[in-house]
Amino acid sequence: MESLIAGFNDQLKEALAIGQNASLTPSQKPIENVLITGLGGSGIGGTIIKDWLSDSCQAPIIVNKGYGVPGFVNENTLVIASSYSGNTEETLSATEKAIAKGAQIAAITSGGELEQMVENVDGNIIKVPGGNPPRAMLAYSLVQQLFLFNHYGLANVDIEKEINTTRDILEFNEKEIKREAKDVAKGLKNTSPYIYSLDGYAGIGTRMRQQLNENSKMLCNSQVIPEMNHNELVGWAGAKGEISVVFLRNEDELDRNRTRLDINEEIIQKYTSNIHHIWSKGDTRIQRSLYHIHLEDWCSLYLSELNGVDPVEIEVINHLKGELSKL
Numbered sequence: 001m002e003s004l005i006a007g008f009n010d011q012l013k014e015a016l017a018i019g020q021n022a023s024l025t026p027s028q029k030p031i032e033n034v035l036i037t038g039l040g041g042s043g044i045g046g047t048i049i050k051d052w053l054s055d056s057c058q059a060p061i062i063v064n065k066g067y068g069v070p071g072f073v074n075e076n077t078l079v080i081a082s083s084y085s086g087n088t089e090e091t092l093s094a095t096e097k098a099i100a101k102g103a104q105i106a107a108i109t110s111g112g113e114l115e116q117m118v119e120n121v122d123g124n125i126i127k128v129p130g131g132n133p134p135r136a137m138l139a140y141s142l143v144q145q146l147f148l149f150n151h152y153g154l155a156n157v158d159i160e161k162e163i164n165t166t167r168d169i170l171e172f173n174e175k176e177i178k179r180e181a182k183d184v185a186k187g188l189k190n191t192s193p194y195i196y197s198l199d200g201y202a203g204i205g206t207r208m209r210q211q212l213n214e215n216s217k218m219l220c221n222s223q224v225i226p227e228m229n230h231n232e233l234v235g236w237a238g239a240k241g242e243i244s245v246v247f248l249r250n251e252d253e254l255d256r257n258r259t260r261l262d263i264n265e266e267i268i269q270k271y272t273s274n275i276h277h278i279w280s281k282g283d284t285r286i287q288r289s290l291y292h293i294h295l296e297d298w299c300s301l302y303l304s305e306l307n308g309v310d311p312v313e314i315e316v317i318n319h320l321k322g323e324l325s326k327l
């Protein structure tokens with residue numbers, strides 16, 4: 001896992017080249033809405049892309065993480081099926097249903113049944129290099145989704161600039177990123193982490209939780225401000241045990257949300273002093289999110305070391321899949 005996290009910058013470079021060289025066919029019908037379907041380390045890519053593009057995209061973007069597809073899906077829907085292995089049963093089921101409804105299909109995968117399924121309907125496929133844990137390949141699913149959105153005329157992102165600038169920022173700050181990730185990991189050890197991001201950055205909060213779940217073998221919670229101000233904030237009155245808090249911070253935070261965060265912190269300080277602010281670097285939401293993603297990945301790795309666990313193994317998920325396959 002360590003070499004995969006260390007290789008994030010190279011993955012971004014390779015992902016850019018793959019997207020630039022992908023040969024994609026145009027849409028057959030006007031696209032009125034987009035459904036991104038995927039689970040786990042691939043599904044999170046959809047959530048983050050929605051954060052990045054929904055402000056500018058003229059079509060609604062819906063992220064789907066289950067077996068079915070919503071009723072609105074029809075021939076004017078672009079369905080992006082994202083499964084690194086190409087064999088995740090929920091994603092295969094949703095894609096099959098979308099195909100039955102005549103949707104336009106594009107897949108991001110390293111192969112598997114998904115590739116076959118989408119090939120059979122002449123959908124667009126962007127192939128990414130296989131053989132690694134899907135969660136360690138997020139750079140590919142994110143970058144390829146950007147290429148798909150641009151290709152279908154749903155976004156106009158200067159992907160090359162975004163990726164090259166991010167790569168420069170990460171390269172320049174790598175030492176500092178690792179140092180901060182290590183500090184935060186030490187603070188989070190033996191606690192229940194509560195991760196808060198702000199509206200527009202929901203995905204990076206979820207991503208950190210998922211990385212702490214799978215890599216560090218920890219239970220943790222992630223919520224978004226302002227939504228958590230309408231429920232979870234009250235729950236702090238029942239806080240028990242060692243709780244740590246991470247605020248994922250960005251320079252483009254809405255003033256009103258920033259004020260909310262300050263008040264939230266004052267309230268939460270009554271229950272824990274173990275509070276961390278992780279500020280991103282970058283000029284755009286894409287660059288800032290990629291910065292956070294990389295730092296979070298290091299943090300999850302350091303936590304796996306502190307917890308004495310193997311960051312790669314996910315035996316319990318394999319067990320679950322094994323049980324399901326018996327039915």
Ligand SMILES: O=P(O)(O)OC[C@H]1O[C@H](O)[C@H](O)[C@@H](O)[C@@H]1O
Pocket residue numbers: 039040041042043082083084085086087088091133134135214314317
């Ligand atoms: O990207 P996929 O191959 O569809 O995998 C999606 C998810 O599947 C499994 O549950 C893995 O254990 C997860 O780590 C992974 O993120």
